[in-house]
Amino acid sequence: MNKKVLMFLGISFVIIVLDLFTKSLAEKYLADKTIEVIPGLFNLVLVWNKGAAFGMLAQAPETIRKLILVGSSIIAAVITAGYVFKSNAKLSNLEVISLALICGGSVGNLYDRFMLGQVRDFLDFYINDHHWPAFNVADASITIGIALFIGYELFWKKRKITN
Numbered sequence: 001m002n003k004k005v006l007m008f009l010g011i012s013f014v015i016i017v018l019d020l021f022t023k024s025l026a027e028k029y030l031a032d033k034t035i036e037v038i039p040g041l042f043n044l045v046l047v048w049n050k051g052a053a054f055g056m057l058a059q060a061p062e063t064i065r066k067l068i069l070v071g072s073s074i075i076a077a078v079i080t081a082g083y084v085f086k087s088n089a090k091l092s093n094l095e096v097i098s099l100a101l102i103c104g105g106s107v108g109n110l111y112d113r114f115m116l117g118q119v120r121d122f123l124d125f126y127i128n129d130h131h132w133p134a135f136n137v138a139d140a141s142i143t144i145g146i147a148l149f150i151g152y153e154l155f156w157k158k159r160k161i162t163n
Contacts, residue, residue, distance in 0.1 A: 004088040008081070008100045015104025019137040020111060026122035026136075034124075043124040047134040050118045066113065073110035076142075077103050094152050101145030108138035 001009075030046035037044060050065065051058030052072075057065045080103040084096060091099075112119040121134035 002088055004091060004093070004096045005085060007093070008084045008088070008096050008103070011097060011100035012081075012104035012107065015101060015137070015141045016107050016111075019105065019108030019141070022137050023108075023112065023120040023122070027120055030122055041125065041127065043126070044122055045124045045134060047121040047124070048118045049121050049134070062117075066117070069113050070110060073106045073113060076106040077110065080106070092152065092157070094148060094156070098145045098148035098152065101141045101148070105138035105141035105145065108136075108141070 026044065026046050030044055033045075035044040049058070050062075051060075052069055057068060060068075080099040084091065084099050088096070109119050119136065119138075121136050121139070123136060123140070124134045125132045
């Protein structure tokens with residue numbers, strides 16, 4: 001295995017472990033309570049999310065919801081890993097990191113969806129009474145990974161100019 005595949009696997013593994021560990025802590029210590037970390041901005045609070053990001057699909061029938069959410073997590077993990085394993089020599093370090101963040105986050109949420117039927121969210125950012133939907137390490141990892149990958153592809157990747 002080459003260096004980039006090892007980097008991908010290592011980062012993905014760290015994200016999965018960090019995500020599941022923090023979710024476990026949230027479930028243990030935040031049940032029925034909110035911890036105000038930064039008044040007027042940030043709380044720790046346990047929220048059970050049956051849907052996708054922003055609660056999407058939360059009202060869908062359970063079988064359909066589970067099929068879509070578990071399926072999309074599996075697809076994201078397989079595509080990102082497959083892409084790295086197939087193209088690793090051609091990928092930049094930033095591309096490998098971004099794909100590992102997406103893969104690790106997808107697997108972290110996949111565990112919750114498959115084993116618990118819902119995802120444990122606990123990071124609650126807000127301003128006054130306007131709350132951003134609660135999220136977790138996996139969600140943040142996926143979001144950062146997607147932003148890095150898109151940013152790299154659009155702005156930082158060296159482009160060959162053909163005439």
